[in-house]
Amino acid sequence: MTTPTSTVTFPKIYSVMSPKGGVGKSTSLSALALYISEVRNQKVLLLDLDNIATLTNNFQGDKVRHPELSNVTDLYVDPDGKDMLKVSVVRPNIHLIQGDSKIHEINSKNSIELISLLEDNLHQRIPDISTYDYILIDTPAGVGNSVLSALICSDYIYSPIDLDTNSISAIDELTRVLKPIKRRMNPKLAWKGLLINRVAKLVPVLGARLPEALNHRKIYTDITSKYTDVVLGVICNRNAIQRAVTSGQWIAGRDQSSLDAIREVSTFCENLLETKA
Numbered sequence: 223m224t225t226p227t228s229t230v231t232f233p234k235i236y237s238v239m240s241p242k243g244g245v246g247k248s249t250s251l252s253a254l255a256l257y258i259s260e261v262r263n264q265k266v267l268l269l270d271l272d273n274i275a276t277l278t279n280n281f282q283g284d285k286v287r288h289p290e291l292s293n294v295t296d297l298y299v300d301p302d303g304k305d306m307l308k309v310s311v312v313r314p315n316i317h318l319i320q321g322d323s324k325i326h327e328i329n330s331k332n333s334i335e336l337i338s339l340l341e342d343n344l345h346q347r348i349p350d351i352s353t354y355d356y357i358l359i360d361t362p363a364g365v366g367n368s369v370l371s372a373l374i375c376s377d378y379i380y381s382p383i384d385l386d387t388n389s390i391s392a393i394d395e396l397t398r399v400l401k402p403i404k405r406r407m408n409p410k411l412a413w414k415g416l417l418i419n420r421v422a423k424l425v426p427v428l429g430a431r432l433p434e435a436l437n438h439r440k441i442y443t444d445i446t447s448k449y450t451d452v453v454l455g456v457i458c459n460r461n462a463i464q465r466a467v468t469s470g471q472w473i474a475g476r477d478q479s480s481l482d483a484i485r486e487v488s489t490f491c492e493n494l495l496e497t498k499a
Contacts, residue, residue, distance in 0.1 A: 235377050237361070237379045238250060238380060239364065247272070250457070254494065256292075256467070257424040259313060261472065263315065263357035266357070268318045268322060268359075269319050271360055271361050271368040273362055275320070277360045280467050281318055282310060290430075292363070294320065295341050295426075296343070297339065297343045298336060300495065301339070301346040306348070306349045309349070321377075325368055374405075377412065381415070384421075385438040389445060415449070415451075415453060416445070416453050416454060418492055423458065424458060424460055431456075457487060460486075463483045
């Protein structure tokens with residue numbers, strides 16, 4: 223596969239991926255976008271490839287769609303001769319290509335060419351692409367065409383997990399998927415690591431903060447022992463985070479839970495965005 227060439231500076235692309243659903247992919251990506259735009263004062267373009275379109279609902283309003291603007295299915299056509307895409311400006315520093323439930327039709331097709339179209343369209347049809355610092359891609363659970371296309375064009379991916387008994391097997395499945403993509407289609411792709419997400423409650427135990435529930439503590443210990451170097455952070459299931467992402471605003475509040483939410487999300491974002499020489 224030939225990577226499109228470009229004379230402009232191209233933003234770094236981060237995708238969120240997990241074989242398992244319900245782990246907070248869209249929530250964590252929304253929080254990441256808010257951190258980049260409001261804390262770092264940098265500009266981000268969001269692509270909502272999830273058929274549920276939670277990312278779009280968070281930033282554009284629940285079920286609000288603008289038919290005059292582009293949606294993600296427009297990223298899966300031959301870009302030659304096509305007009306530039308029309309992005310949704312949801313915040314001065316946050317732009318969006320809207321989600322569309324018809325993305326499931328992309329996933330039902332059997333075409334090797336199809337999975338290369340996302341990268342081609344990003345390079346050829348995004349206006350003023352060099353003005354973005356980051357492109358963030360939300361993906362559905364599983365490994366369909368939309369997920370594969372995101373992996374082909376991404377620089378980095380990360381994976382939220384919860385403290386479920388199937389978490390480690392889901393991580394193992396993820397690594398199996400990534401190996402052939404990196405080997406054959408996208409050698410630059412780097413897995414940044416895991417976000418342990420939606421933890422019910424952390425409590426102090428012998429100088430460490432661990433899940434309060436003993437069954438979750440065992441899974442947490444197993445994960446952090448096996449994947450010591452790739453745990454990007456731990457985020458509890460906090461109302462302050464949910465309020466922030468559903469309103470498209472950075473976390474507010476001075477109560478202890480809100481301050482803890484800011485610390486947890488900021489730590490995850492900094493660890494994820496850190497690039498090592």
